Amino acid sequence: MxxxxxxxxxxxxxxxxxxxxxxxxxxxxxxxIPVRFASMDRGRPPALGGDAHSYHPRDVASSPRDAALPALSFRSVQxxxxxxxxxxxxxxxxxxxxxxxxxxxxxxxxxxxxxxxxxxxxxxxxxxxxxxxxxxxxxxxxxxxxxxxxxxxxxxxxxxxxxxxxxxxxxxxxxxxxxxxxxxQQHTDKKVRSLFNRDMNNKVLFLKGDRLLFLKGIKPKTIADKPVFFAKLRAKQGDDIVILDELPREEAFVRWKRHTVDGDPS
Structure with missing residues (x-):
């Protein structure tokens, strides 16, 4: 021993x-930071087979409860x-x-x-x-x-x-x-990856400027026509937004991690 x-x-x-x-x-x-869809107030979340055209994103919510919390910090481990x-x-x-x-x-x-x-x-x-x-x-x-x-x-x-x-x-x-x-470090990496997968499965995530945002109450798997849905999202939020669901998984992870774990959105 x-x-x-x-x-x-x-x-x-x-x-x-x-x-x-x-x-x-x-x-x-x-x-x-969450963004709501107008249709969510009517109790009509998008579903497979539904009409994604009717779900129009609002502006980014600005109430205190929607403010982003500090980024994750795992740097002390590595x-x-x-x-x-x-x-x-x-x-x-x-x-x-x-x-x-x-x-x-x-x-x-x-x-x-x-x-x-x-x-x-x-x-x-x-x-x-x-x-x-x-x-x-x-x-x-x-x-x-x-x-x-x-x-x-x-x-x-x-x-x-x-x-x-x-x-x-x-x-x-x-x-x-x-x-x-x-x-x-290996244990932390596994947890970070798990958090990323949870976010990607439960939220429509997109980058707007130096902020990582998501659509409140909308899960990617419930979107029937993603190209049309994402086009509507860009029409409301701007053509320069980056939708993580459209990126290769590893690239999406790198960008997500930069904003949530590394704490450096630049």
Whole structure:
């Protein structure tokens, strides 16, 4: 059983401060500004087989309840060390109910594409356990992965150093720390993608200027004739709007994420 722990205290502090940001962002997810259709007031939402011509969009609603909430913030989870490509994870399993100070998870650790260890964290604030696999070469490859992780530059966080508030907290990279960060990043990416899919399935999303808007009460799957429907939307909102449903899925995700997660609409 292998366990590196010389930086465990810093890791616990990093995750303890990052976790509330992640949980608050998930709880207050409401990244878009709604637009109502006049016909919705008459109780006639568009349906498959219906006449999309009769649904004309109003101007963007301006009441306080329709104001956009702050964008999601997941930046605290992704550290510079996670951008490297040699150490990756496979078969990540997360137990959110057991995740307290750290993420409770298990995963297979890969180095240069080859499995070298099984990783696990109990979610109580301790370091991640790394156990070599059974094949004879795993232990040697695990040591190579450890050496590579230690060669990476330290991660400089957004949080103050507990010993010097004038400086940023810096974490020396070790393999267990890197695996922990990769697990959190992969788990976060999955949640972000899930939020995107939910938005795309439940809202007609479009970009107007630097704002991401949606049509309140209208689901894309209920639109019988999308080309006609979207033409009506452009006639009301402007020809320069970008309707996410018309974009390739990955491009739509990038644009949605830019406005809701990254917090940078430029």
């Amino acid at each position: 292998h366990r590196s722990s010389h930086h465990a205290l810093l890791v616990r502090q990093h995750h303890a401060q990052a976790a509330p940001v992640f949980k608050a962002a998930m709880r207050f997810h409401a990244p878009t 550290m510079p060390s996670t951008f490297q490509q040699r150490i990756t994870l496979r078969n990540l399993k997360v137990a959110e109910f057991a995740s307290e100070e750290t993420l409770c998870f298990s995963a297979t650790v890969l180095f240069d594409g080859k499995a070298v260890a099984h990783a696990s964290n109990d979610g109580h604030g301790g370091s991640t356990f790394l156990r070599p696999l059974q094949d004879p070469d795993s232990r040697d490859r695990l040591q190579e992965a450890e050496s590579f992780a230690k060669s990476l530059p330290p991660d400089v966080t957004d949080y103050p150093d507990p010993n010097d508030s004038a400086r940023k907290m810096t974490i020396e990279v070790t393999l267990d720390y890197l695996v922990d960060c990769l697990a959190e």
